[in-house]
Amino acid sequence: MSRLFFFIQEAFRALRRNAAPSMAAIVTTVTTVILLGVLIPVFQTAQAKSDQVRESLEFRVSVYDDATQGEINALEDKLLAIPHVASVHFINKAAALKELEEDLGKSKSEDLLAQVHRNPLPRNFAVKADDAANLAAVRAAVTPPGPNGKPKPISSIIPTENGVFDRQEDTNKIEQVTGALKIVLTVITLLLLAASLMLVGNTIRLSIYTRRREVEVMRLVGATRWFIRWPFMIEGVIVGFAGGLVAILILWLGKITIVDPLGNSISFLAAQNNSTLSFPALVAILFGAAVLVSAIGSGITLRRFLKV
Numbered sequence: 001m002s003r004l005f006f007f008i009q010e011a012f013r014a015l016r017r018n019a020a021p022s023m024a025a026i027v028t029t030v031t032t033v034i035l036l037g038v039l040i041p042v043f044q045t046a047q048a049k050s051d052q053v054r055e056s057l058e059f060r061v062s063v064y065d066d067a068t069q070g071e072i073n074a075l076e077d078k079l080l081a082i083p084h085v086a087s088v089h090f091i092n093k094a095a096a097l098k099e100l101e102e103d104l105g106k107s108k109s110e111d112l113l114a115q116v117h118r119n120p121l122p123r124n125f126a127v128k129a130d131d132a133a134n135l136a137a138v139r140a141a142v143t144p145p146g147p148n149g150k151p152k153p154i155s156s157i158i159p160t161e162n163g164v165f166d167r168q169e170d171t172n173k174i175e176q177v178t179g180a181l182k183i184v185l186t187v188i189t190l191l192l193l194a195a196s197l198m199l200v201g202n203t204i205r206l207s208i209y210t211r212r213r214e215v216e217v218m219r220l221v222g223a224t225r226w227f228i229r230w231p232f233m234i235e236g237v238i239v240g241f242a243g244g245l246v247a248i249l250i251l252w253l254g255k256i257t258i259v260d261p262l263g264n265s266i267s268f269l270a271a272q273n274n275s276t277l278s279f280p281a282l283v284a285i286l287f288g289a290a291v292l293v294s295a296i297g298s299g300i301t302l303r304r305f306l307k308v
Contacts, residue, residue: 008234015235021206022239029243029294030250033286037251040282043185057132059139059166060091062122067157072123075155079127082141084134089126096121122159139164233295240294244287251286255279 015022061079063072072090079088091099097119127142129135142164146152153163218228 012238015238021210022235024206025239025294026243026246029240029290030247033244033247033290034250036289037247037282037286039189043189057135058126058128059135059164060124060126061142061164062124062159062162063155063157064159065122067123071155071157075157076125078154079125079142082138084130084138086128086130087126088128091124091126093119093121093123096124236294236296237291240291243294244290247290248283248287251283 061075063075067075076088076090079085100121127138129138141154142158143151143153153160158164215228219225
């Protein structure tokens with residue numbers, strides 16, 4: 001126990017003697033933890049939004065106006081029997097008109113209907129797949145190739161022309177963009193994590209380099225490698241603790257002053273509260289990572305100076 005207190009005293013003494021490199025290490029740790037503390041929730045929220053958009057992708061299967069209720073029910077059963085179909089929802093002409101009003105606005109939709117004097121929108125089924133990647137396969141199953149090789153609807157009440165259509169014209173674009181967004185954010189996270197490790201390691205290396213003569217003298221007088229290494233590792237723990245504590249305080253202030261007040265008006269910020277990783281869990285992970293990386297960085301960086 002007395003040796004542990006000695007190591008701790010030596011660590012604090014080294015921090016005081018090398019205030020500039022130690023402060024640089026703390027500032028680097030603070031910056032790194034803040035960047036990760038902002039990017040991780042953004043990544044999680046963007047991924048959740050991406051999955052939400054992908055889950056909302058669907059296509060429509062229209063039916064003739066003179067189709068009976070029995071034929072409609074039979075078609076619904078056939079659609080549900082298709083592999084990878086998650087849900088099938090029937091939309092009547094009134095509901096289709098309401099969707100048009102939501103898309104175009106009430107005034108534009110009324111002007112459009114005034115020209116045709118009736119509701120031209122067909123009754124249709126909204127079909128969703130269990131995954132956006134299976135949407136094309138499900139759509140193809142609704143109109144499989146017939147004997148002549150041309151697509152033939154699985155039911156006679158589905159119009160041959162434009163019987164299957166997309167209400168969102170940019171369905172494929174949405175899927176491509178959300179997939180690309182997930183890849184980009186993953187790459188950014190990995191690059192930031194790698195850069196953070198290198199920044200912390202280089203800063204700690206600078207701190208040790210300024211005291212390399214001290215390490216060499218201790219080795220020459222017979223001190224063991226771990227006897228020399230422990231104060232530096234404890235110093236790294238102190239640097240990580242201080243940097244992580246300051247960064248977490250800044251993140252907490254940002255949460256209560258920016259994220260929480262604006263959460264009701266900005267849906268993206270509100271989604272932070274529904275992420276799989278809660279704020280206390282994020283704080284614990286960031287704090288532990290800051291201390292661990294600083295301690296390991298000190299121990300690993302010191303190895304080259306122990307070879308005397």
